[in-house]
Amino acid sequence: MRHPNALIAAAAALMLAGCARQTAPTYDLVIANGRVIDPESGLDAVRSVGIRGGTIEVVSATPLAGARVIDAARHVVAPGFIDLHEHGQQEESYRMMVRDGVTSAFELEVGTGDVAGWYKAHEGGQIVNYGVSIGHIPARMKVLGDPGHGLLPAGIGGSGSATDAQMAAMEAILREGLAQGAVAMGFGSAYTPGAPMSEIERMFRVAGAGGVSAHIHMRGGLAGLRETIAAARSAGTSLHIVHVNSSAGTELEAFLTAITAARDAGQDVTTEAYPYGAGMTEIQSALFDDWATWPDERFGLHQLVSTGERLTRATFGKARAAGGTVIIHGRSEDQTRAAIASPLSMIASDGFIEHGRGHPRTSGTFAKVLGKYVRDESVITLIDALRRMTLEPARRLERRVPAMRAKGRIRGGADADLTIFDPATVIDRATYEDAGIPSAGIPYVVVGGQLVVDGGQVTAARPGRAVRAPIRPAAAPVS
Numbered sequence: 001m002r003h004p005n006a007l008i009a010a011a012a013a014l015m016l017a018g019c020a021r022q023t024a025p026t027y028d029l030v031i032a033n034g035r036v037i038d039p040e041s042g043l044d045a046v047r048s049v050g051i052r053g054g055t056i057e058v059v060s061a062t063p064l065a066g067a068r069v070i071d072a073a074r075h076v077v078a079p080g081f082i083d084l085h086e087h088g089q090q091e092e093s094y095r096m097m098v099r100d101g102v103t104s105a106f107e108l109e110v111g112t113g114d115v116a117g118w119y120k121a122h123e124g125g126q127i128v129n130y131g132v133s134i135g136h137i138p139a140r141m142k143v144l145g146d147p148g149h150g151l152l153p154a155g156i157g158g159s160g161s162a163t164d165a166q167m168a169a170m171e172a173i174l175r176e177g178l179a180q181g182a183v184a185m186g187f188g189s190a191y192t193p194g195a196p197m198s199e200i201e202r203m204f205r206v207a208g209a210g211g212v213s214a215h216i217h218m219r220g221g222l223a224g225l226r227e228t229i230a231a232a233r234s235a236g237t238s239l240h241i242v243h244v245n246s247s248a249g250t251e252l253e254a255f256l257t258a259i260t261a262a263r264d265a266g267q268d269v270t271t272e273a274y275p276y277g278a279g280m281t282e283i284q285s286a287l288f289d290d291w292a293t294w295p296d297e298r299f300g301l302h303q304l305v306s307t308g309e310r311l312t313r314a315t316f317g318k319a320r321a322a323g324g325t326v327i328i329h330g331r332s333e334d335q336t337r338a339a340i341a342s343p344l345s346m347i348a349s350d351g352f353i354e355h356g357r358g359h360p361r362t363s364g365t366f367a368k369v370l371g372k373y374v375r376d377e378s379v380i381t382l383i384d385a386l387r388r389m390t391l392e393p394a395r396r397l398e399r400r401v402p403a404m405r406a407k408g409r410i411r412g413g414a415d416a417d418l419t420i421f422d423p424a425t426v427i428d429r430a431t432y433e434d435a436g437i438p439s440a441g442i443p444y445v446v447v448g449g450q451l452v453v454d455g456g457q458v459t460a461a462r463p464g465r466a467v468r469a470p471i472r473p474a475a476a477p478v479s
């Protein structure tokens, strides 16, 4: 017979186990009672989201217990925004973007010439998740020996023509970048006027063979778009036209029609837009090579980012010699609205800010769409806006990057990247004169299960991780 004390102990243990089974699990973080919107499933209902580790474990209609519970009543709980076009890949830009609801930021248009080095430089945790493309522009600058120090060619890398051997060297850089886990391939034919479409198509073939999408800032208006789509089709690559609003200008309707026709014919072509009437780029880029021939009034559409000053014929030349970035005004509000209204346009910022100077799209793109174009002007619906900020950019990358299948969604098993905003107050506040004013109405942002914005303030957490395609040994050269 067992000792009575042992029986009592066994009975107590059973009771404790019974209690533990009846107690609800405690999550690390619970976002309670918010209007949870998941564009993939169509869920749009008041729910509580239970998060453990970096993962959403449950989306529940009944209350959940958590070590921290955030009351999200009267707020929307959305998948964190995924920005496919963000040049500002440093702490200062991340701080602005996360206040605008962005949880994953990708530099895909220009990209980098050194994918392994780029990821290494970002190791150790960032505010948001980050990823990069291997870029034709930097590869071309390197092979042709461009003198520029910025993102873009300032001379021969843009305007020069490449020999067959130089193009083979570019292809080798692009293949190496893919082997190192680049998430896409970047192109800027507008910035490389020396590269004929045959060179672009040759590089598109590398993208097609690698199974990555080609993200291009194209040149040449509607005819250029048709050539670019044809080159991508013949090269067998997926194509993403960056900022259709600025590349199309007054031809937006025809652009969208051409993209739709390609899609209807079975070609994988997507696009994006940012909600501003002005663009921004480097003043030494090839876009301004013909500046001496401009009429006088055109100079005033250009605003120097470093000072906010509008330029003249006299000051433009000096500013170009000195280098830096310039904001280019000129598109109408109707054009911007039409670009945002199209269901084809993903929302992407094309942002960049440094020392407080930059374009307001860095800080305000997503809040401006939600506040101005969804709430105030009813240009698009809330769920459609969120689809184009979350699910669609995730889908653009997920064939190449399986990790993206767990982003852009709110469901059990998805990554806990969430943006919690007040649909009644969300709005951009950054201006062309001061791009460093964060958006309002986004009190909480979660990256990898951790609060990176808490009560409207950026926290000390740095849970942002690399988003990268599987790394492969470089293919042996074919002899």
Ligand SMILES: [Zn+2]
Pocket: 085, 087, 109, 110, 350
């Ligand atoms: Zn860009």
